[in-house]
Amino acid sequence: MNAAIRAVVRTALVRGVTVKGIKKGYQGLLNEEIIDMKAKDVSDIIQRGGTVLGTARSMEFKTPEGQKKGADICRKHGIDGIVVIGGDGSYRGAQALSRQGINTIGLPGTIDLDIACTEYTIGFDTAVNTAMEAIDKVKDTSSSHERCSIIEVMGRNAGYIALWCGIANGAEDILIPETYDYDEQKIINNIIANRKKGKTHHLIINAEGIGHSVSMARRIEAATGIETRATILGYMQRGGRPSAKDRYYASIMGAYAVDILLQGKTNRVVGFSKGEFVDYDIEEALSMVKGIDEYQQEVSRILSI
Numbered sequence: 001m002n003a004a005i006r007a008v009v010r011t012a013l014v015r016g017v018t019v020k021g022i023k024k025g026y027q028g029l030l031n032e033e034i035i036d037m038k039a040k041d042v043s044d045i046i047q048r049g050g051t052v053l054g055t056a057r058s059m060e061f062k063t064p065e066g067q068k069k070g071a072d073i074c075r076k077h078g079i080d081g082i083v084v085i086g087g088d089g090s091y092r093g094a095q096a097l098s099r100q101g102i103n104t105i106g107l108p109g110t111i112d113l114d115i116a117c118t119e120y121t122i123g124f125d126t127a128v129n130t131a132m133e134a135i136d137k138v139k140d141t142s143s144s145h146e147r148c149s150i151i152e153v154m155g156r157n158a159g160y161i162a163l164w165c166g167i168a169n170g171a172e173d174i175l176i177p178e179t180y181d182y183d184e185q186k187i188i189n190n191i192i193a194n195r196k197k198g199k200t201h202h203l204i205i206n207a208e209g210i211g212h213s214v215s216m217a218r219r220i221e222a223a224t225g226i227e228t229r230a231t232i233l234g235y236m237q238r239g240g241r242p243s244a245k246d247r248y249y250a251s252i253m254g255a256y257a258v259d260i261l262l263q264g265k266t267n268r269v270v271g272f273s274k275g276e277f278v279d280y281d282i283e284e285a286l287s288m289v290k291g292i293d294e295y296q297q298e299v300s301r302i303l304s305i
């Protein structure tokens with residue numbers, strides 16, 4: 001997200017526009033936590049995880065009164081265009097501000113990759129690489145001890161991190177909220193069959209949305225007689241130095257958001273689709289549905305033989 005913030009600030013300045021930063025999201029807007037931003041205020045941040053502006057959830061901004069207050073505060077501070085980084089909730093807020101006359105552009109920011117209008121979301125590449133490296137390490141000990149390992153990755157409603165790690169780490173089973181059938185016996189049978197074939201480890205990537213990795217490990221160990229351990233990777237996936245891909249895409253998207261704002265566009269979301277940076281009306285973006293690709297899931301099963 002810092003790469004996007006830097007790109008927004010510097011592109012706007014080069015285009016001759018004054019820039020302000022709103023700290024802590026919509027709640028910060030309501031609290032008037034608004035700061036001036038110059039080119040040097042965003043130097044040395046592109047390599048940092050998280051967001052230098054901070055983030056917060058705001059119940060007040062979900063109300064019509066809060067949204068009107070937010071728009072009035074924007075006008076008071078001379079803000080006539082806002083770039084918002086986030087997911088569906090952030091876009092609903094942007095839509096509300098746009099209706100109140102403040103031009104808004106959304107950038108797709110989530111490690112979950114679950115924004116339908118775009119093939120890329122800021123943070124996903126870093127998160128999936130962080131998880132992949134951690135899983136490689138767990139796999140080493142799993143193979144050495146001939147154990148089964150359940151590794152829980154983030155994704156409360158979306159299985160993209162789990163699917164990507166499952167393929168990138170060579171997992172035997174991948175459990176994701178979109179398609180898991182809760183048939184634990186099938187997993188147990190798979191573990192036993194693989195052990196008979198001579199596999200020394202069994203790696204299960206479990207998405208946060210399925211959860212219960214520790215109790216699952218206990219049940220699997222009891223049913224198979226094979227030592228089974230659970231590892232929950234948690235918030236380490238949300239921080240750390242961003243990958244080159246994240247820095248690059250976030251930079252282009254940040255600049256793109258400013259340029260379409262300056263063309264007078266509002267109520268739009270930036271995305272990346274079929275090799276191009278694009279933008280959609282927020283309503284249209286929110287109505288799109290993104291499923292897990294069945295062929296990619298099939299490949300993950302084929303490769304785990």
Ligand code: F6P
Binds near residue numbers: 157
């Ligand atoms: O958006 C990323 C994500 O990690 C989701 O997978 C998860 O549902 C959510 O954030 C958890 O965030 P929090 O613990 O802050 O509610």
